[in-house]
Amino acid sequence: MSIQNPSDQEIKEILATNKRIAVVGLSDKPERTSYMVSEAMQKAGYDIIPVNPTADEILGVKAVSSLKDIDGEIDIVNVFRRSEYLPEVAKETAEVGAKVFWAQLGLESQEAFDILQEHGIISVMNRCIKVEHAKWK
Structure with a gap:
């Protein structure tokens, strides 16, 4: 099945009901997009968990x-890694039982989408979570 994102209404519901976000590839540099997006989501009341081994x-x-390495449930895995890494992150998302996989703007992978579909995980690709959140706040 080709990549298909949830409808706008479904995305609104995802953001309204899922507040714990693990951010894969979150940079510690304030000038990076991952930092700015995650900081905005944190200020909007989301629980941000940085996933960065360095x-x-x-x-x-x-x-x-x-x-x-995250204790407890993960609602959304928000990914800021290049598209070739998405299948690996999708597999780990399935292993930890996260509800939603969200690949940021410019990122998508058919292989990752297929993995997520096999495990019944909602997937959003090539969309910015901050922009989508701003539509509905």
Whole structure:
């Protein structure tokens, strides 16, 4: 099945009901898009968990090396890694039982989409979570 994002109404519902976001590839540099987007989502009331093996803390939160290092449920896995890494992150998303996989603007992978579909995980690709959130706040 070709990549198909949820409808705008479904995206609104995803953002209204899922507040714990693991951000894969979150940079500790404030000038990077991943930092700015995650900071905005944090200020909007979302619980941001930085997934970055080279950082200790980002946005005042202890960083973890992988999704498997996160205690508790993960609602959304928001990915800021190049498209060729999406299948690997999709597999890990399925392993930890996250509800939603969200690949940022410019990122998509048919292979990752297929993995997510096999595991019943909602997937959003090539969309900015901050822009989508701004539509509905």
